[in-house]
Amino acid sequence: MPATSSPPDESALIKRLRKGDAFAFRELVTAHQPRLLRLAATFVPSRAVAEEVVQETWIAVIRGIDKFEQRSSLKTWITRILVNIARTKGAKERRTVPMGSLLSDSADSPAVDPDRFVGPPGRGGWADPPARWSDLPEQVALSSATISKVVDTVQQLPEQQKWVVMLRDVEDWSSSEVCEALGLTEVNQRVLLHRGRAALRNMLEGQLGVAS
Amino acid sequence: MKLLRRPTIVCQQWTELITDYLEGALPRGLVKAINRHLGTCPHCTEYLAQMQRTIEITGSLPLDEHVPPEMIDALQHAFEDFHHGLAPEE
Numbered sequence: 001m002p003a004t005s006s007p008p009d010e011s012a013l014i015k016r017l018r019k020g021d022a023f024a025f026r027e028l029v030t031a032h033q034p035r036l037l038r039l040a041a042t043f044v045p046s047r048a049v050a051e052e053v054v055q056e057t058w059i060a061v062i063r064g065i066d067k068f069e070q071r072s073s074l075k076t077w078i079t080r081i082l083v084n085i086a087r088t089k090g091a092k093e094r095r096t097v098p099m100g101s102l103l104s105d106s107a108d109s110p111a112v113d114p115d116r117f118v119g120p121p122g123r124g125g126w127a128d129p130p131a132r133w134s135d136l137p138e139q140v141a142l143s144s145a146t147i148s149k150v151v152d153t154v155q156q157l158p159e160q161q162k163w164v165v166m167l168r169d170v171e172d173w174s175s176s177e178v179c180e181a182l183g184l185t186e187v188n189q190r191v192l193l194h195r196g197r198a199a200l201r202n203m204l205e206g207q208l209g210v211a212s
Numbered sequence: 213m214k215l216l217r218r219p220t221i222v223c224q225q226w227t228e229l230i231t232d233y234l235e236g237a238l239p240r241g242l243v244k245a246i247n248r249h250l251g252t253c254p255h256c257t258e259y260l261a262q263m264q265r266t267i268e269i270t271g272s273l274p275l276d277e278h279v280p281p282e283m284i285d286a287l288q289h290a291f292e293d294f295h296h297g298l299a300p301e302e
Contacts, residue, residue, distance in 0.1 A: 020291075020292070020294075020295030022288055022291055022292050022295075025287075025288060025291045026284060026287075026288045026291075029284055029287050029288070030279075030284060033276075033279045033283070033284070034275035034276050034277050034279060035275055035276075037275075037276035037278075037279065038273065038274070038275050038276045041276060051283065055283070055286075055287070058287050058290070059290060062290060062291050062294045063294070110227070110228065111227045111228055111230070112224070112227045112259075114224070117223060117224045119222070119224075122224060122225070123222045123224060123225060124222065124223065124224040125222055125223045125224070126223045126253075126255040126256075129255035129258070130255060130258045130259050130262055131258075132258055133258070133261065133262050133265055134261060142269065142272065146269065147269075147272070147273070147274060150269060150270060150273060151273060151274075154270070154273070165270065169267050169270040169271050170270060170271055170273050172271070175235065186237070190231055190232055190235055190237060193231055193235075194228075194230075194231035194232075197231060197263060197266060197267065197270075198227075200266050200269075200270055201262055201263055201266040204262070204265075204266055204269065205262070
């Protein structure tokens, strides 16, 4: 949901949760769990740790629902809690992981290999243009092989790019929601989104076959 | 007569401006220059289509449907405990 639309009216549900309606809570957990696990699993090294992150998120929801001000949807609020917990955990894990194995967010690489252009550096025209994807059958584009490559590529993105791509393109957050949750400027957010999306497009170009 | 030079965009520049373009973060003059370029360059138009398709495919990442029922049960218990005055474990 973009931040521009006002959050849905969830007062009735929130009231039930505050009153201790276990059925309402169970429904909420069941509805959000697959999405929260997908998000958490992208940022932590194992499924077990992802479950831990999600578990901790719900405990924070239980403790915090009384103070929830409904300035965002329940969904966004819960996801933000998860983002904070996963980021804290990630920072801890990184202290124990050799730094050399991590790609840097600041590595400045072009969106497309410069060798694919002819002309003055930075102002070239296509020498090796992109092939037409619209000719591809839908089954190829959305095959399980393609999707699992996308999962791999997202997982290998540098941390900040990964958060921005996951929140913007998978969770459908607005740029201002992402900036607020991650403490980024709009410009920074766009740079990270640009690099992440470019990496994904490059991978898909290889995966979907370049021959035209 | 003053000749105003209209900005021009070439292919390689477009591949670096595409996100700002899609995010609506570019000044009008540059957007117009890009639109003019896209009007004449099928490769850059294809690049735009590919980027849009990439965003769409990324958005279809599968949910994690393997939610153990014990997990849901444990959370429900934590919720009930909290409302019965027992603080859930950190």
